Amino acid sequence: MSDAAGRKRFTNIHVTQIIRYRLPASGMVSILHRISGALMFLLLPFVLFLFDKSITSEISFEFFKGYVSHPLVKLAILALSWAYLHHFIAGMRHLVMDMHIGLSKHESVKSARVVLIISGVLTLLVAMKLFGVI
Amino acid sequence: MANNNIGPKRVVVGAHYGLRDWLAQRVTAVVMAVFTVVTLVLFLGASDFSYEGWAGLFAQQWFKILAFVTFLALYYHVWVGIRDIWMDYIKPVGIRLTLQVFTILWLLGCAGWTIQILWRV
Numbered sequence: 014m015s016d017a018a019g020r021k022r023f024t025n026i027h028v029t030q031i032i033r034y035r036l037p038a039s040g041m042v043s044i045l046h047r048i049s050g051a052l053m054f055l056l057l058p059f060v061l062f063l064f065d066k067s068i069t070s071e072i073s074f075e076f077f078k079g080y081v082s083h084p085l086v087k088l089a090i091l092a093l094s095w096a097y098l099h100h101f102i103a104g105m106r107h108l109v110m111d112m113h114i115g116l117s118k119h120e121s122v123k124s125a126r127v128v129l130i131i132s133g134v135l136t137l138l139v140a141m142k143l144f145g146v147i
Numbered sequence: 148m149a150n151n152n153i154g155p156k157r158v159v160v161g162a163h164y165g166l167r168d169w170l171a172q173r174v175t176a177v178v179m180a181v182f183t184v185v186t187l188v189l190f191l192g193a194s195d196f197s198y199e200g201w202a203g204l205f206a207q208q209w210f211k212i213l214a215f216v217t218f219l220a221l222y223y224h225v226w227v228g229i230r231d232i233w234m235d236y237i238k239p240v241g242i243r244l245t246l247q248v249f250t251i252l253w254l255l256g257c258a259g260w261t262i263q264i265l266w267r268v
Contacts, residue, residue, distance in 0.1 A: 050228045057225070057257055065264045068205055074198040101183070104176050111173065 038125035046103040049096035056093055063090075087143050094139040099132040160243045161234065172227045175220035182217035205268045218261045222254045 026034055036044065053060075066077040080086055106128050110116055115124050141147045186204075193200045204210055229250050237243040 047228075047232065050225075051232060054225055054229055061257060061260050061264065065260075068202050068264065068268050071198050074201075101180065105180075108173065108176070 037122055038129060039121045042103050042106070042125040042128050045099055046107075049100045049103075052096045053093065053100065056089070059089065060093065091136070091140055091143055094143075095132070095136040098135045098139070099128075102128050102132050102135075160240055160247060168227045168230075171223055175224040175227075178220040179217055179224065182213060185213070202268050205265065211265050211268070215261070215265055218265075219258065222258055226250060226254055 063077065063081070066073045066080065068074070081090065106124050109124075110121070115121060138147075189204060189210075190201075205214060230247060233243050233246045233250070237246060
């Protein structure tokens with residue numbers, strides 16, 4: 014880092030400051046990447062359960078259809094959809110940056126905003142589809 | 148950097164200071180992305196959401212194997228990511244090792260379940 018000398022020393026913030034601390038868009042994408050990943054890890058058995066029910070037989074498929082029509086289950090699926098979409102798109106950004114594209118502070122904040130907007134819009138579409146608006 | 152890669156100070160629950168997992172995380176991500184796109188195209192290409200269409204997709208041997216490989220990629224990817232989380236937030240070696248072992252066993256269990264689901268169709 015060429016500007017390391019001119020920079021303020023890095024310090025850790027206290028846990029209680031996390032909520033009030035304003036992260037730049039790239040920081041938001043980063044922590045949401047981690048949170049979405051952790052969420053999908055925790056809900057892995059739920060996803061496998063849904064997959065199992067949806068595919069095993071016509072009877073289990075009917076159960077699956079009834080099960081996913083419950084509003085709380087829809088909410089869980091919406092959370093998972095957001096997690097997948099955000100993780101996917103933020104991951105794409107990672108792969109692009111791995112190729113040394115858009116690494117500057119300015120560009121990375123811009124691409125982070127794009128990630129947040131795309132995953133937000135797609136999640137909104139999923140929500141509308143799930144709850145029968147479209 | 149101090150030489151802590153050997154002897155009693157060696158970090159046994161660390162990231163092995165290597166490229167392997169970093170690269171594996173990228174490669175598995177690409178495998179999953181390809182599978183996601185293929186599945187979306189095949190599935191949305193079909194007219195409506197019926198059991199025949201959905202199960203029929205997974206009944207084909209090539210798709211079953213593609214799905215299986217993708218799930219394996221997923222579990223490896225999860226291992227790298229969750230291990231990163233344990234390494235960042237859990238400092239006591241004993242707890243960290245326990246969580247890491249639990250994660251591996253858990254993912255192996257999920258892999259077994261995945262085989263059962265896929266080869267029942």
